[in-house]
Amino acid sequence: MESTLVRWIPSExxxxxxxxxxSERFAFGGVAFELLGDHGRGPLxxxxxxxxxxxxxxxxxxxxxxxxxxxxxxxxxxxxxGVHQVRWSWTGDYGRVETGRSKAEVAxxxxxxxxxxxxxxxxxxxxxxxxxxxxxxxxxxEGGLVLHASAAALDGKxxxxxxxxxxGKSTACRMLRGASLIAxxxxxxxxxxxxxxxxxxxxxxxxxxxxxxxxxxxxVGAILRVRHGVGSPSVVTAKGAGAIAILxxxxxxxxxxxxxxxxxxxDCEALAAAVPVLxxxxxxxxxxxxxxxxxxxxxxx
Amino acid sequence: xTVTLAEDTAVAQDDRTAARVVDGRAxxxxxxxxxxxTLNDVGTRIWQLADGRTIGEIxxxxxxxxxxxxxxAVADTCRFVGELHAVGALRVGSGR
Numbered sequence: 454m455e456s457t458l459v460r461w462i463p464s465e466x467x468x469x470x471x472x473x474x475x476s477e478r479f480a481f482g483g484v485a486f487e488l489l490g491d492h493g494r495g496p497l498x499x500x501x502x503x504x505x506x507x508x509x510x511x512x513x514x515x516x517x518x519x520x521x522x523x524x525x526x527x528x529x530x531x532x533x534x535g536v537h538q539v540r541w542s543w544t545g546d547y548g549r550v551e552t553g554r555s556k557a558e559v560a561x562x563x564x565x566x567x568x569x570x571x572x573x574x575x576x577x578x579x580x581x582x583x584x585x586x587x588x589x590x591x592x593x594x595e596g597g598l599v600l601h602a603s604a605a606a607l608d609g610k611x612x613x614x615x616x617x618x619x620x621g622k623s624t625a626c627r628m629l630r631g632a633s634l635i636a637x638x639x640x641x642x643x644x645x646x647x648x649x650x651x652x653x654x655x656x657x658x659x660x661x662x663x664x665x666x667x668x669x670x671x672x673v674g675a676i677l678r679v680r681h682g683v684g685s686p687s688v689v690t691a692k693g694a695g696a697i698a699i700l701x702x703x704x705x706x707x708x709x710x711x712x713x714x715x716x717x718x719x720d721c722e723a724l725a726a727a728v729p730v731l732x733x734x735x736x737x738x739x740x741x742x743x744x745x746x747x748x749x750x751x752x753x754x
Numbered sequence: 755x756t757v758t759l760a761e762d763t764a765v766a767q768d769d770r771t772a773a774r775v776v777d778g779r780a781x782x783x784x785x786x787x788x789x790x791x792t793l794n795d796v797g798t799r800i801w802q803l804a805d806g807r808t809i810g811e812i813x814x815x816x817x818x819x820x821x822x823x824x825x826x827a828v829a830d831t832c833r834f835v836g837e838l839h840a841v842g843a844l845r846v847g848s849g850r
Contacts, residue, residue: 694779698792701781714772714785722774 482588482641483516483597483652483670488523516643516652517591521557521569523580529554530574541590542709550590554579557587567591585639589705592641592652598720599705602676604636604653605629607742609750610674611651613640614733615703620679621735628741632749635671639705642673642724649673649728675729675748676700682734686744689732696730697721757839757846759832761810764847767801771843775802784842791841796820800834804844809835 479486541550546561550571557571569587573579589599602613603622607629613636614622626634635653643650651673678691678699691699700721729748735741757763767773773782780798782791793801799819803812813827820827838844 693776694774694781694792697774697776698781698790701783702790709785711770711772711785714783718772718774718781718783722776 480515481584482592482639483643483650484588484591484641485515485518486584486587487518487520489520515565516597516641517565517567517595519567519569519587519591521571521587523571523573523583525575525579526556526572527575529556529572529579541586541593543590543594548590548594550583550586552579552582552586555583555586557583559587559590561594565595588641589639592643593706595643597641597643598724600640600642600676600700600703601638601705602636602640602703603634603638604640604651605632606635606671607632607674607746607749609671610748611635611640611653611671612674612745612748613642613651613676614679615676615699616679617702621681622679624737625677625679625733625735625741628735628739629745630740630742632742643670644724644727647672649724672750673728674750675731675745676703676724677731677733677745677748678703680732680734682736684734684736686736686739686741687734688744691730691732696725699730699732700724757836759809759836759846761808761813761828762848763809763835764806765804765809765812765835766806766845766847767804768843768845773801782838782843787842789841791838791843796830797834800831801838801843804835 479488540552541548548559548561550557550559554574555571557569560568562568571583571587573583593599600613600615602615603626604611604613605626606612612629612632614625616622623637626632635651641652643652649672650670652670676699677688697718701717704717704721706717731748733741733745768784770785771782772785773780775781775798778795778798780793780801782793782801783789784791796816799816800812803815809828809831813824813831816822816827816831817824822830835844835846839846
């Protein structure tokens with residue numbers, strides 16, 4: 454256990470919020486955040502685009518609730534190694550999350566409740582990357598899965614398109630007439646008693662588009678591995694080891710130990726049993742909706 | 755790393771792997787390489803039998819379970835073990 458994390462454990466939960474500056478509350482990828490300004494240093498200065506984070510919608514049913522104390526640290530800008538380099542690790546209920554421009558220490562106070570202290574490089578990029586990474590790490594700690602996926606809502610269900618970068622995930626979403634994008638590159642997936650729930654995380658290099666529009670969750674209709682082809686679009690069900698392989702390749706987590714990896718395979722196997730896993734051949738310029746509609750909310754698959 | 759494989763070469767799953775067999779097909783993950791491999795039915799059986807047995811013993815099993823001659827089973831097992839050893843999924847050693 455990291456001794457530096459001991460200070461996180463509050464003697465009287467929850468954290469004495471009055472001691473902090475005014476906060477910002479929002480939801481991101483199924484995780485409700487409350488960002489607190491730096492104690493004793495005045496209110497947290499949120500960059501302009503982070504204002505779009507703010508969602509005062511009901512926070513019920515979220516994967517987790519996080520109270521996060523943040524201060525800016527100019528040294529992190531000097532040592533930035535890239536916003537996409539993300540690492541997290543958990544030792545029991547304590548974790549560390551690092552991006553190229555932020556560092557955070559995380560304590561799990563109880564199920565679904567977290568406290569975080571973080572340092573971020575000045576500017577919106579560091580904070581955005583931190584929130585995105587915290588959401589992923591905490592969702593994973595709560596038993597959720599983070600998928601490298603684009604997702605679209607079709608008839609009330611989420612269709613998740615997976616595949617390596619460049620496979621055409623986002624393009625597949627754009628081929629769905631009448632569907633709305635709920636995730637550009639990443640989906641947080643939570644298994645519940647009533648099935649798998651997808652939390653969209655809008656993402657991207659453009660700060661104007663990477664921020665979420667609020668809590669967006671939908672039951673998962675299907676997970677589709679995208680392959681570009683010629684001729685006509687087609688959909689084939691993946692089963693058994695093939696489905697597990699598709700899911701494991703799509704998880705945004707690298708296991709450090711054999712036990713971790715086996716646990717991930719368990720998760721993939723359970724998910725494959727709960728959600729249809731398909732391979733879809735997309736054809737540029739060809740409408741995809743009729744081929745996948747059976748797995749949308751209006752279908753009967 | 756190239757190794758010489760023979761009937762008396764012992765074969766075992768590497769400790770740094772994780773695998774799942776579903777409906778006779780295996781997914782094998784080599785953790786340190788961060789690579790995932792899916793095996794066909796014969797490959798999956800070889801993977802399951804790789805518990806310290808020799809290639810000759812594995813080939814004997816395959817001969818009983820599949821329509822294949824012992825000579826071809828040994829040759830195919832050697833080739834496949836070589837492939838999985840090259841990607842870090844199997845350990846090989848001298849026979850017992």
